[in-house]
Structures are given as structure tokens and as C-alpha cells.
Amino acid sequence: MLLALLVLLALPQFLGSYLLTVFIFIFFYAYLGQAWNLLGGYGGQISLGHAAFVGIGAYTSTYLAMTYQLSPWIGMLIGGAAAACLGAVIGYLGFRFGLRGFYFILLTVAFGEICRLVVSHVDALGGALGLFITFSGDPWQFQFSDNRYYYYVALGLMLISMGIAALIERSRMGAYLAAIREDEDASEALGVNAFGTKLAAIVLSAFLTGVGGTFYANYLFSLQPNTAFGIPLSVEIILRPIVGGSGTLMGPVLGSFILSPLAEVSRTYFARGGLSGVHLIVYGSLLIAVVLFFPRGAYPYLRGVFRRLPRRGAPPPFRHLPPGVARAKPAPERPRDP
Amino acid sequence: MTLALIGQAALNGFLFGGVYSLMAVGLSLIFGVMRVINIAHGDMMVWGSYLAFVLALRLGLDPFVSFVLCAAAIFCMGVVVQRALVNRVLNAPHEMQILLMLGVALVLENLALVVFGPDTRRTESAYGLATVWLGPIFVDVARLITFGLALALSCALYLFLFRSDLGKLIRAAADNGYGALVIGADVERIYMVAFGIGAACVGAAGALMSALLPFSPATGFAQTVTSFNIVIIGGMGSLLGAFLGGLLVAVAESLGAxxxxxxxxxLVGFVLLVLILLFRPQGLFGGKTT
Incomplete structure (x- = not known):
């Protein structure tokens, strides 16, 4: 673990600028994935609207920086707080009204789309064209002339998110979240405050995601509602933890190390050949393969291989798993208990 | 802002709603029977649209005729997707099914991008510009035909599900898959047919819509989201709800515009969705599943 950290710290000295960019995206998406993992992985509350938090955080800090010259380092926290507020609203409405599973997913999608549509119609935020940050190279304005600093910021963000996830995993809240994920009704019967726990998880997750938005804006130097709030970004966020293994500490990181380079390489390779859509076909096929052959994600699988568990090799398909190994099939959804 | 303008918008929305209804009925059927959320729904629709476009271009077929062929083709696509992929994750956790369908959606969308290019298309129809005036407002003939066909297809689906033996089995499997297995129904085949029919609905909707609205590979996901909107608003698993929900959302969007x-x-559609989710999550016409 320490060795890996040292390697990552020393790595920028040896990398070219292209590989550096790849690593920055790996860390950044691992960070966002870990933030999502707190709610979606540990708590089992799938959100497909996390881009809304990225967008809110990014727009808040950028707007404050452009209008009041407030440093994005401070704006980052304000943006995170703004995202946390939105998270609290979504969480309060969703959990108070007992939306579970697919219904909660749709609620998050709807809020993400509402944010996107509203922001594209606010002229102070640049409308559909978005905001453009002029480069000043001032570190206080979150701008670095050397990509290596972005590398360290992204690495720092990822490590912070892993620290938070590790703390939660070991805390009472982590146990509550796991209990809610496995069986919400049973956990409530045992006295778990499901509403409060889920609300805390979504607020924390939204805050971290919102903080990431500031990095997003200042690394790309521009913000468009369609990309910062769009569903494609939400999909990118959700993919990494699920491919890596949702509800595990290393899952989002591993998923990001698998997916980000793959996306990057296939994008460059196929775009050069003039086939702009092919890299996403590869991406989609990989997803299908992961679901069919590594349904619990790469990390639990690898761990199983290394520990030489009896079930070595490809895990059996879902329907033959003994009870207790796979999550029980969720009961048919009832939107609200009578 | 005259009354005639609002009336015109409402009528346009209502007639357009037939296509929305058809695509939502397809989604609702798939969800109702298999409890699988077809995230590739909109992309199947785009493929239906492109097929209609190609048939019109090469063979000169009007989309109001060729929609039958498109529906058949997308039926096959649905059957293949169900057989090869969906069937294997029927008992998997929700997020895995969603991820799988997301993969399918990505593949279908970008396959369309590679094959047909990113340009926005629109299928030419002989009725594209015809209108009939009714006092102060006009009726778009293409929309009127579309509405009629969508209504007819929905009625045909209703008759199939409630009158034919296979349809009754599909409803039985939707109600209780295990029970259907117990009475000796070939549940695997039922699932395959149900997914195919759901896909055929959206394929036909895509072909019909291609004459009304421009489309491109990128419109697929938006159509998926709209279909979800409608299905939730109308009531998950209720075919009547999906049909009426389609009309309602189309009118609301048209008035909103x-x-x-x-x-x-x-935005109107999403606000409607949030309100429904919060205050009547079973949907306007939701009750028991089909």
C-alpha cells in the first residue's frame, strides 16, 4: 500500500504529458466514483444523477471566482456545500416519500436533467454556451502552468475520498448502510434509522462530488451545461465503482484504473482512424462482459483469486449462487408501503 | 398568445402523443413482464427510425407503410438482445441489469453513429406537409395518421394480451413468473416474445416518429428518458397508463414549448415526473401490473 503510494508520488517525474493526463483522469474519476460509492455502493441507493452535483459545484466555484474573484480553493467548499444542499433536497424527498430502487434512480435522473435545463437558461451562468475560464496560471486561482500539480491535486482528492470511505466502512454508519443495502425493512426493524443514515450518505456523497466539480472546471477551463450536468457524465461516474466492485474501498480506484485508460486509448486509437463512435462500442461491450462474467466487480474477483478461495475462476452465473453469496433478489418494488 | 395558438399546441401535442404512447407501452410491457429496465429503449427506437429512413431512401417506401417492416426488424433485435443478454441477468441485482442495458445502449447508439453518421435525418413522407384547416386551427395530416396508427397498434397489442393464449400467458408470467412456470408455461419463450413485442412497439414508434421529428444517433438516450417519464407518470406496468401518460406528456410538453x-x-415533463414520484409514485393509472 505504502509502496504503491510512493510510486504514485514519484510517477510524474517519469511520465510524458499525455500519460500524465491519463493518470489525472484516472484519479479524478476514482474520486468521483468513490463519492458515488458512499451512497450507491455501501448504501445501495443508486443515483444516476451525480453529474448534477459535479455541475453545481463547478458552476458555484467558477461563478464566484469570475464575479467576486473568490479563490476556487474556497469556492470549492462552497460549491460542495451547494451540492450537499441539493443532495439533501433529493434525499429528503426521495427517502421521505419512500422511493426505492428504480424510482429513486429516476428521481435523481430527473433532478439532474432539471438542473441542466435550468442552468442552460440562466444568462448569468453563460446559458447553453457555458462559462469559460481564462488562464492566468495563478495557483491561488486553481490554475497551474504545469500539469504535474493537477496530478498531485487529483491524487490528493482520491486519497482523501479513500480515507473517508475507509472511515465510514469501519464506523457504525458503514454497518448501517450495509444493513440498509441488504434489507432495508429488516434493518429498520432492528432499529436502524434508515432515513437519517441514507440522508447523511447522500449529503456527504453530494458534497464530495461537488468539490470535485471545482477540479473539473479548473482542469478543463470551460463548463457547458450539457457536459457538466449531462447523463453521460453520471454514467461515467457510476461505471467505475460498479466495474471495480461497488461497496468496496478499492472498487472505484480499480475500476478507474481499468476503464479510464481503456476509454482514453480506444478514443485516441479509433478517432485517428476516423471512426468516432467505435470507442464507445468497445466501452459498451466491455460493460456487457463485466456484467456477465464479473458481476460483483473486478476487485472482489481478484481478491478471490489471490486468496485462492475454493470458487476459483469465473464466478458462477447469478441464478446458481447459493443464498447469502449474492444479494437476494429484491422483492417486487412497491413504491410506498400502504 | 391567442387561444387559437394554445389550442393548436394542445392538438399538435395530442396527435404527437400517439408515438410517445406507443414507445411507453413497449417499455411498460418489458418492465411489467421481466422487471428489467430497458435502458436501450430509445436507441432501439433510433434504429427503427434509421430503418424507415433507409427504406424511404432506397425503396421509396413511405414511413407510414414501412413501419411494419421496422417493427419486425426491431422485434428480431429485441429477441436477440433478450436471448443473448437479458435472459442471463434476470435474477441479478438491479444495478447489474441497468449496467448491462447501459452497455447495450452504448453499443446500439454508437453502432448507429458508425453506420449512419452523426447527421440529423428526417424521413420524407408524401404527407409531410399536408394540412387540413379546422376553423382557426389546422390539423397536420402526418400527425393525424401517426396518431391513428399508434392507436391501432396499441389496440392490437391490447387484444393480443387479453384475447390470445400467448398473450394471456405473458400476463400470467408478468403477474407471477414462478406460478407461470408451475402451470407448465414456457417462461423463457414468453420472456423472449414479450421483450420482442416491447422492442417492436418502439421500433414502430421510431419509424412513425422519423417522419415528424428529426433524429440522430444521439437522440436515443433522450427518448429513453422520455419513455421512463411517461411510464412512471402513467403507472409502471399499466399499459393503459402508459398510453394515456404518453398523450399527457406530449400535450404538456407542447404547451410548455x-x-x-x-x-x-x-422541463415540463421532468417537473411532472418529480411531482408524480413524490405524491403518487404508483402513477396516475397505476395499480396492479398488466
């Missing part, structure tokens, strides 16, 4: 900014019309 006139009363607000045109580009904000989607």
Missing part, C-alpha cells in the same frame, strides 16, 4: 421557451419543454 408555447407558454415557456421552446427549449424548456422537456
Amino acid at each position: 408555447v407558454l415557456l421557451v421552446p427549449s424548456l419543454k422537456e
